[in-house]
Amino acid sequence: MMARPELHAAAELPGAMLLPHTATLPPVPLEHTTIAIDVVGPLATTQVTQCFRNSHTAPLDALYVFPLPAEAAVTGFRLRVGQRVIEGSLRPQAEAQASFEAAAARGADAALLARQRPNLFSLEVANLQPGELVETELNFFSQVPFDDGWFTLTMPTVVLPRYQPAAAPTGPKEGQVPLLPKDAPGHTLSMQISLDVGRKLQLETQGFPCETIEQRGRTLVRLSDPAAVPDRDALLRYRPAGEGYAAATFAYRAAGQAGATLLMLTPRALPSNAEILPRELLFVFDRSGSMAGDSIVQARNALRACLRALNPDDTFNIFPFDNVVEQLAPAPLPFTQAALDQADQFIAQIHARGGTEIAGAIGQALSQPRDPQRLRMIVFLTDGAVGNEDRVLQQLAAQLNEARVFAFGLGSAVNRFLLDRLATIGRGCAEYILNDEPIEPAVERFQRRAGMPLLRDLSVDWGGALVREALPEPLPDLYAGQPLVLLARYAATRDQATTVTIKGRTAQGSYSEQLALELPLATPDRGGAWAALPQLWARARLEALEDEARLAASEHSKHRDQAAALALEYGLLSAHTSFVAIEEAPADADGRRSDQKIVVPVHLPAGTRREAFEPEPGPLGGQHFAAMRVARSAALPKGLKSLASRSGMSAMLLGSAAADEDEGTAAMFAPSMAQADERSAAPCEPPRSxxxxxxxxxxxxxxxxxxxxxxxxxxxxxxxxxxxxxxxxxxxxxxxxxxxxxxxxxxxxxxxxxxxxxxxxxxxxxxxxxxxxxxxxxxxxxxxxxxxxxxxxxxxxxxxxxxxxxxxxxxxxxxxxxxxxxxxxxxxxx
Structure with missing residues (x-):
């Protein structure tokens, strides 16, 4: 993921925080995270409770950076101090930040919840008193993705430190978090999921060992270990019986407000038996340092499996990248045994090293002369651990030129936001493979879909109903097994019953399918997750505005103002709004003010190599430190910046590249990462069963x-x-x-x-x-x-x-x- 770090004295590290690598590291103030998820149909309601305790003898502040699903609609936040509950209020971001800093300076109990990136959030708690237990609680709604007959609920629990290229514009370096030293105790995790989705045919869990309990018509799934280590994504997949979710509609409307509807339709169109078009597949392979360990081995095996799934008339090329891009051959190779042998030898030499310069790899792959007789496809194999997502997405959109994009996300803590957006822009699909998960089902879906889509040029006729602002817009192409999922607002003066008509084109010709839709004037009998439909629509609209702003920088201020107003109207945490919870300072507040600040370190993501993020410990003034070389102009995230301004220290910018980074530095790092790969590839006992x-x-x-x-x-x-x-x-x-x-x-x-x-x-x-x-x-x-x-x-x-x-x-x-x-x-x- 990044070039080899070096040890520096503190005075030589402007813009970096040193974390001691000894047993005397101050205890982490975050003790435990509890996650409770309630799933009803295709909707999930999630509550995340984080427990902080100050075991020091003086007050302190704590900052914790953590992930949530990118599709989360965060709607509530509160702070609990002993028996006191302080409700959070949603405010414009700058106002929330200023209020929090003023309260912290007064010695008041205060907490600030902010969004740093679409799937990355920060929580700052001020003035934790000695021995005091403080809980923060956030709530969000989400729609559970449905694909190929399965629902997949994903809950990320750890941040993979992200690489920020030196050439990236100077600005906040969100997502750069310190790692817990090896063998140091850290915070723990418990999680329970309650499922109410009707009769199920199959249920699978991945990431954490889980136990399942059937209870009064619901299925309870919880982690087997109530004090698990949050170091990977948690996944729950379930397949409902029957065709209930193949064509389904849901609606909610509060009295006097606009209603919202969710429509799900898996088209009944059959895959084409027509002749398959020849393809040109360009595999963009991430060999950066963050991939060291299980991920790089999984990526090599996934690429080998993809090559074996090619059709006789396909051609292919491979572009491994870190901060240097290479390629297998000057031009795409035909699918022959000689080419496979050449590719196998090339793949075997790919080891993790260097920084994640994915934009350069996109540029090199898409600048190759195009074969007009073949459908060009870009296939990413990566963990997505980059800090310049906007630049990457902008470059892909600018150079795509009718190519389609597919992505394999590999590892225990993948940046799913980036890969999902790459696939959306490229009108393709993203697959995710955990380190302990077989790759073949994902490769088989890729092979089944990596041709022409099942349905193109989709349109929706709402049958005269007063439906407006349906999302997504434009409608995507659909591949085999993919549903069309629409969120829309509606308004009417009476109950409406309508027929929705979906039209499009298949390889065989035109396609049309109809679906009955009820749009009630009010839904007093519905609550819980269903009441979140308007907010889920608003979150989807916020995402669309962000996408537009990302690709149309000249109108950024207009999109920002629209997004801020929409987030405030629907009570949503966003890039422009934050939650702040403040209790007025007591009379003796002078003794409550903190002058100690701790950035909560995170667990090393499972399956990754510590060598990718920090050097081996070494003596430095009687103490061991891990620090990354950073550019002098590096700025801090808003939460980190405010905390640092009051403490005289700043966050460890894991993954920032020095301005003078070059290929030689990356090459210097390569041997240790290659050795790490070899250690992970050593023979061991056969699987147990x-x-x-x-x-x-x-x-x-x-x-x-x-x-x-x-x-x-x-x-x-x-x-x-x-x-x-x-x-x-x-x-x-x-x-x-x-x-x-x-x-x-x-x-x-x-x-x-x-x-x-x-x-x-x-x-x-x-x-x-x-x-x-x-x-x-x-x-x-x-x-x-x-x-x-x-x-x-x-x-x-x-x-x-x-x-x-x-x-x-x-x-x-x-x-x-x-x-x-x-x-x-x-x-x-x-």
Whole structure:
């Protein structure tokens, strides 16, 4: 993510705060965060309670920077001091900041909640008294995304420090937060989610171990550990039964106010069987320091899997970037085995290093001469840990030129706002893969969608209803499995019943679908999350205004004024409004004023390498410090700036690049990051369960298939791999690995008959039972004089060879026939 940091004496670090790396680090004032989420249908109501305690002998201030979902509509804030509750009020940002600073100077209890970025917030608490327990509570509403039949609720819990390029305009460096020293205790997390979504077919959790309880028609999901470490995103996926959310409408209207409606429609249009257009895929691969560890390995394997999913007429190129951009070849390569071998060797040499200069990578990829015979697609593989999102989005919009954009977000704390916006501007999709999550389902969705959209040129006819300001505008293209989701305001003097007509174009021709919509004059029987529909519409409108301002700088002041007025009208925290909670200072306030300030350090995001953000500890004046070299002109976030002005210190700007950063500095950092990758790729014990071992073996086979459909150009190994996929329920027409099965089947059907070919053809036509499929693997192992236990012990459980059964000299990037055969046998027998 950034160039190698250096140690400096404090006097040499203008604009940086030094954090001691010893056991004497002052206790963190934030003790615990409690998150309670209530889901009703497609809407979620969330309460976040943060508990601060001052264990010092004097008053202090605390500043905490934390993430929330970018789509969160924050509507409430309060401060609790002992038995006293201080309700927060929403004010224009400058007014809230001034009121907070004045209250802090008086010695009053005060807290300020501000938005630093679309998915990054700061909370400052002033004058925490010795031994005092203070709780802050914020509330927000959100719409749970629905895609491919699944709802996915994401709750981020930690900030990944973001890189700010030296060339970026001087301004606030939000998102730069100190990390907790290694093994130092930090704050903890508890979370509970209550689901009321009707009957469910399936429910999955990722990120944290969870337990599930069915209770009076609701499903409760909570973290197994009530004192978990907040160091990753928490994900809950659930798939409702039936077609209830394939076409659904919801409405809410308070008396005397404009109403709001939410419409969800998953089109019934079928994917096209027409000839697939040839594509030119340009993979923009993030190799910056923040990717070190699990993320870079996951990215390499995701790229290998994407290459195996290409079509015969596709071309591709790879652009690894940190603060230097390279590329695989001068021009896109055809999908051949020679090109795959070249790409595999190139990918194996990609290690994390340097800074996240994503704008330069976009510029280089999109400046390549375009092939008019192919549909150009830009595919990002990144954690999005950059601080200049606006510059990146502006550059993409300026250079896109009809290309489509897809993104894979990799890691435990991805900047989802950036990747979602990249995909929106590029009329594509974003996929997110946690470090411990299989990549193949996301790659399969990418392959299914990375052609022409299912529906284009959409329009909506509201049937004469008084509906206005429907969002999003313009309407997006839709890919297979994606719903059209609309939020709109409505006004009428009576109840309205209308028919909404959605029209568009598919590969087969025109498309039209209708949906009944009720728009009541008032909804007194509805409350809770439904009452948030007007605020969710307003949050979507604020997002649209920000997008317009981002891409039309000349009208920035007009958009700002509109956004500020809208946020105040609907009571929403925004870039232009903040919540402030203040209690009048008592008579003895002089002794309550703080002269100690602590910026709450955050946990190292799971799966990342500490080396990416700080150097190894070393002696410096009897104490060890971690500090980043920063540009002298670096400014501070508003919250950090106000805190620093009263304390004489400033925030540690993790990830700021010095103005004289160059390729040599990045190269100096590369060896330690490469070693970190190698440590993460070291062999270890096989996965614990048989199912995990089998799936890992299949994933290894899936990303090592040759361009011609074989494995290692070996007939026997190819048949064994095919049998392994069929044994696990995959076929040429179904399953995550159907492209691999289809390609292998095509090759085998062209081969002359022999016992192995006949075995494969019988398996493809369903003539073999699972027992007969497994028998082929048993016979193969007996021939080799090996046992299942022996090959299980060889299976890799991390790194580039994850899932493969490797011999002592095997190359995981170019596995031989023996490696393929043994891996397939394991998948068939385990």
């Amino acid at each position: 048989a199912a995990q071992r089998r799936e890992a073996a299949l994933r290894f086979l899936g990303r090592t298939q040759g361009a011609n459909g074989t494995w290692a150009d070996d007939e026997r190994a190819t048949v064994l791999a095919l049998l392994a996929f069929i044994h696990s329920g995959h076929s040429p027409t179904k399953g995550t690995f159907r492209p691999q099965v289809r390609r292998a089947a095509t090759w085998l059907e062209q081969r002359p008959e022999n016992p192995w070919i006949n075995l494969a053809l019988r398996a493809l036509t369903g003539q073999l039972s699972p027992t007969q499929l497994s028998a082929a693997a048993t016979t193969e192992l007996e021939t080799l004089g090996l046992s299942l236990n022996e090959i299980s012990a060889r299976q890799q459980n991390s790194g580039d060879g994850n899932g493969g059964v490797l011999g002592p000299k095997a190359n995981p990037q170019r596995p031989d026939a023996m490696t393929i055969g043994l891996t397939a046998c394991l998948a068939l027998l385990v």
